[in-house]
Every structure is written in C-alpha cells, then in structure tokens.
Amino acid sequence: MRFSEEYFAGQMKDITGSAIRDIFKLLGKPGMISFAGGNPSNSALEPEVVRTLASEAIDRYGTNALQYGGTEGLPGLRAGIADYLRSTAGVCCTADNILPVQGSSQAFDLLLKALIDPGDVILVESPTFLGAIQAMRIYRAQLIAMPMDEGGVIIDEVEKLVKQHHPKMMYIIPTFQNPTGRTLCLERRKALAEMAAKYGFIIAEDDPYRDLRYDGEALPSISSFDEEGWVVYLSSFSKYIAPGLRVGAAAVPHAGLLRKMVIGKQSSDVHSPILTQAIVELYLEKGLLPGHLERICAEYRKQLSAMLEGFSFFPEGTQHTLPQGGLFVWAELPEGMDAMAALNRAIDQNVAFVPGAHFYPDGGHANTLRLNFSMQEVDVIRAGMERLGRAVKG
C-alpha cells in the first residue's frame, strides 16, 4: 500500500498555502520591478552589526548560547521588549508578560492554539493579512469580516457583529495595516478595548509596522486602553531590525493565558534559538533601535512619496490610500476594472503587484491592488508605476 493524500488531517486538507507565493515565483525574471512583496529594504539591513552582536552574544552567554534554554525566552530580552513596548506603544507590561517568539506569526499561532476551538468566531478586518487568514483557517475558526473606512473598522458595525456572532476573538492590525496601509483612529482604539471588556472577547492586536511612521503623530495601542486583560499585543522586530532573525513577541496580560502559550510553544519547538534572541537583546540594550528607525524611515518616506506620485499614471477614478507609515499602499481601480487581468499584462511589462482580492476572507473586490514600496529605489518606483499604469489601462 502506498501513502496517499487521503491521510491528511481535516484541518489541513483544504489548506493549499499562500496564493501569493505563486506570484513571488515570477519575481526572479530579469528586469522585473516588484511591488508584490512585503520585505524590508535590503539597505535597511545591517549584516555588520549582526556579525558583531552575534560575537558579543557568544561572549555574554558562552556555552549557554548553545544549550537548551527556557521556553519563556531570555530574561534580558523579555525585559528589553517590555521596556520597549511600554515606552513606544503604551502597553502596560513587565518582563513577566512578554513571550519572545519566532516573529509575530508564531505569537498569533500560539494564541489561536490556546483559545480557538473549531467553529469559534473571529472578527477580522476586510481586507486583512493573508498569513493570518491561513492560520485562523487551520484552527477552523469562522471568520467574520468587519467593514472598514479610511479610519479603520467602523465601530457601530463591529458592535452589531459582536452581538450577532459572539466572537471569541478579534484579529486586527491597527497601524499602517497590511494590506491597506490604513491606521485605526484614536477613539476607535479606545472603543474596541471597551467593547472587548463589555462583551468578553480577546483582541489580537498585531502591530508590526507601528514604528515605521513617516508622518503624523504616533497613537497609543488598543492595548494601552485595556484594563481587564483582553488585549494581547503582538509585536515583531522583522520590519525594524531583520525578518531573517525571526524574533517577535506577545505581550499577554493574563498569566494563565501566557502559560498556555508557553506550553504550546514547548510542544511545538521547545524554545527559540538563543543566538537570535541574544542578538535582539543586545540590539535593544545598546539603544541602537531609535537611530536605526530614524534612518530607515527617512528612506521609506521618500519611497512612499514616489509611489503616491506614480498614481498620476493610473486611470482616472483610481482611488488609493494615503498611509502615514508602514510598507503598503492600497488602490481601488474604477469599478469594473479587473486587477487579476491587469496582473498578467503587468508581468508581461516586467512589473508585479498583488491583486487585492486575495486579502478578503470572502473574496470579491476584483478591482483592488496592494502595492509595496520598500523593496525598490525611488527611481525604480517611478518607472514601475508608469509601467503599471499602462498595464492597468490595458
């Protein structure tokens, strides 16, 4: 008898992997200008700094850098992250609330493992992050889309959905959202924290872009308004330091919930590598982050401007967001235009993007596009937007 696909578990049977990975396969083509990814700029990465910090990590931890470590993560890293999240995002936490993990994706996966039974309802922005949609589907959650406007999810509509569906969780990216670049406004942040406590649901506040701000004033996190332990704040150093290190964290107000996430991690990968944890611990401890963020934000600001200007090449009636930070701009072509068809013409002209339909849990919205500006230089962005404008017009 041969092994066959019939043996797959129910939770994985219909999960076919990220649809946009197929787009990424086309990006190797010579001369391709890609607005499709979501990576930081290569020029924002600091291999020489990491080389030095890796060596200092060995100085600091010696053989302990290579031994088994605690699932809860390095104490110094937990403390450093707690300081960072308190001071930048207003998250009310100490080291004991922090679980360092492999990027905020793992934090979300562990939160789902701790809380979600098949059929549980999770409210999500519509559109939202593709990776999160896949993670929630593996846990067989039922996703309910929250309507949005320029200021993020619409509170009255959300409250109606809460009353109707009794969600166990809300998944939200409040700052420079992926894919739209939108930011949830201040009063709505407060309102969501209050709603979670009133009705009793967890808010997974995924906030990996917040310190990539190029304009306007920083807003306090939803978590900063949480008084009853309902908001789990997910952070990541992927966009600030380096995604390849795979270091992110959850700030978990409830000790019992943190413990369940620790047990989930223990059973899935025992602990994160000590070396990569120690590199981020040292990066924070040496105070390297503020200066680094200032430098990369100055570059990203120029790239964003170039992209926004490039919409002059697009058909009349195209709408787009005006993000104050992050890595993405979202565009809506005039009704009736098809971004999927435009993608094929764009690929022929050596420019790529992700059709927005992929980001809607319920599909539809064929006339939308997500554009990333962080991976291309300013001149290339201009040239790419011109090509893309042509391709869209058909």
Added chain:
Amino acid sequence: MRFSEEYFAGQMKDITGSAIRDIFKLLGKPGMISFAGGNPSNSALEPEVVRTLASEAIDRYGTNALQYGGTEGLPGLRAGIADYLRSTAGVCCTADNILPVQGSSQAFDLLLKALIDPGDVILVESPTFLGAIQAMRIYRAQLIAMPMDEGGVIIDEVEKLVKQHHPKMMYIIPTFQNPTGRTLCLERRKALAEMAAKYGFIIAEDDPYRDLRYDGEALPSISSFDEEGWVVYLSSFSKYIAPGLRVGAAAVPHAGLLRKMVIGKQSSDVHSPILTQAIVELYLEKGLLPGHLERICAEYRKQLSAMLEGFSFFPEGTQHTLPQGGLFVWAELPEGMDAMAALNRAIDQNVAFVPGAHFYPDGGHANTLRLNFSMQEVDVIRAGMERLGRAVKG
C-alpha cells in the same frame, strides 16, 4: 468583564506542561548532582566554532542572512542534511525530501498537524518521550502503548494492536531510546517498515541520538526499509552540535505530505532563522561533524561506564538497561519500591533523577527511574550514584 480560563480551547484545557519541569526547578540548589536532564555536556559545545561560523554565514549570505527566507529552508542545508542522512542512517532521500525545522520536536508537531484528527490512534512505545506525549495530546490523538522488551517493541504484539486499533501513526525512537536507552533490533526495524506498508500507517521515526554510539555496530534506520513512503524520519542536531541553535529536520518521502508540513510551518513561524540554518549548513559542509562526534562519544562512553558501575550502590534486584549509546540509562527497582518517594529523599541528599512513571502514557511503573549521565563528570557520577543508592534504599 475580566478574561478567565474558561476561554481556553478544548485542545489546551487539560494540558498543564511538562511534569518534569517541576523537578528541573530544584536543580539550581547548590551542590545538587543532577541525573534529571537530557542536555548535552557543556564540554561538548563549541562556542568558538559557532562564533566563527556565524561570521562566515554573514560573509556567505550578506543581507540575505537577514531577509525573509523560504519556509522550505536553505537549499545548501537541505542538501547537506540529505547527504548526511543517506550516508549515516541509510535514509533514501534527496534535498527535496528534507524540511529543516526548529529541532525534531517541530518536525513532529508539523507531522501531527498534517495528519492527526482528534481521536486518531497513535501507537507509542511504553515508556516514551514526554515531550512527544504532550504534543500528541494537544492534537487529541488516542495513544496506544506498545509493549517492549530489551530489543524494543515486540512485533507480534504490535501487529495485534494494529489490527485492533487501525492506527494512523506510530511514534517510535528506535535508537538509544528516551527514556530507556534501548535500541530496536535489526529484524524488528525491517518488520515495522513492512507492517506500515501492509496496513497503511505512518511511522514517525524519531532518531536524534543515533550517532551518539559508544559500542556495537550502527543499524540502518527503519526508513531505510521503507519502499512505499510510510516512514518520516526525524533528525536533530541538538545532541550532535548544539540544542540552542534549534536545528533539526524531517526527511519526508511523499512530496504532498512535505508540502502540507511546509504550509503548517509557514503558518506557524514563516521560516526558521537564516543565521542558525547557515551555521549548521557550514558545519556539515566543512566536514566538522565526524571528528566532533568521535571526541564527544569518547567522553560520553566514560560517563556511561561510570554510571553503570554505580548501580553497585543500588538495592539487590535492581535491573537496568545496558545502552550502547545515547544519553540515558533506565532502572527498575525491586517490585514494591517507589521511585517517587525515593526522589524526595534523593533531593534531600542533593541528587536528582526523573521517576519513570512520567514516561508511561498510562502511568504506573512506580519503581522505575530515568538517569542521564551526559551532564556530569565521571567523578561526580560516581559520587552521585552512591548518594542515589542510599536514597533509594531509604
């Protein structure tokens, strides 16, 4: 309303974490001789080598060491692991069959995610590895214990269980098993591979100790007898190079199953850190492993001998295994003696071990102990066994 434990998901509600972690908390006591852990010896770890390789990894990959990487892992590491597993364990694989992961624990977790529905039966050795028991329970598998003798699981008994319970999977540690130190003999390896193909179940062959052999001839893996794609071979560099790097791998014969595991990993942590993958890639490529294994096996051999000699301090009628490798010895006190009670007396005398009852999925076996010898020097092992003998006698 405040968040409370009622919100936990069914799969995590009754999972309380590794029971032996409580024992580990006692080990910080000054003067404590611990036979409780399962770590490699500190003297087997090479911080200077890792420092150099981390720097060479930056030379090789530059900013790519810090960018997002593929979920499938570094191509050079996949190829290096495939060569290694083909030549040492007879696993029939190429780079395309290899999924590098965060230790073999993550490989097993991803395999469970891909295959196990609640209620599915998994056959396990009895006793078996505690971490695996917890992982299987989170996926709500039904564990059925396979009886063992000195040569590992007893084939006729296993076949009866297969016919009766129609397992989806067997989890087995065939070489220097944790916790017993036993090795499954050659004919039984062949018989299990044939049985899996005859009845149609996956064998998760967890083999992280195989190259820590101090005596006797290496045996081919169960996987080497698999012709129909039923054996997934789990390997790890935790015991050979360094657990803190968190690098292990699955060799998966069926491409569709590997793809499901990749999707599971994508959704849980996107990918493993590039730096730690590249360190192991370079370690293998430079041919450092054979010489290193020879050096550490020479030390571990002496430690194992000292421990076996130390059973002279134990009560008459104590039985123990005679492992040819690995990190553990298993002891059975005369019927009626209680290892749990002995542990309390042992802790008072500054020596620690893990009562064997923890490793049985169905409990019982109060007179058994697991002893680890890799973390203590030869003289300390002697002194510790003398103390432990006294404590056991009460």
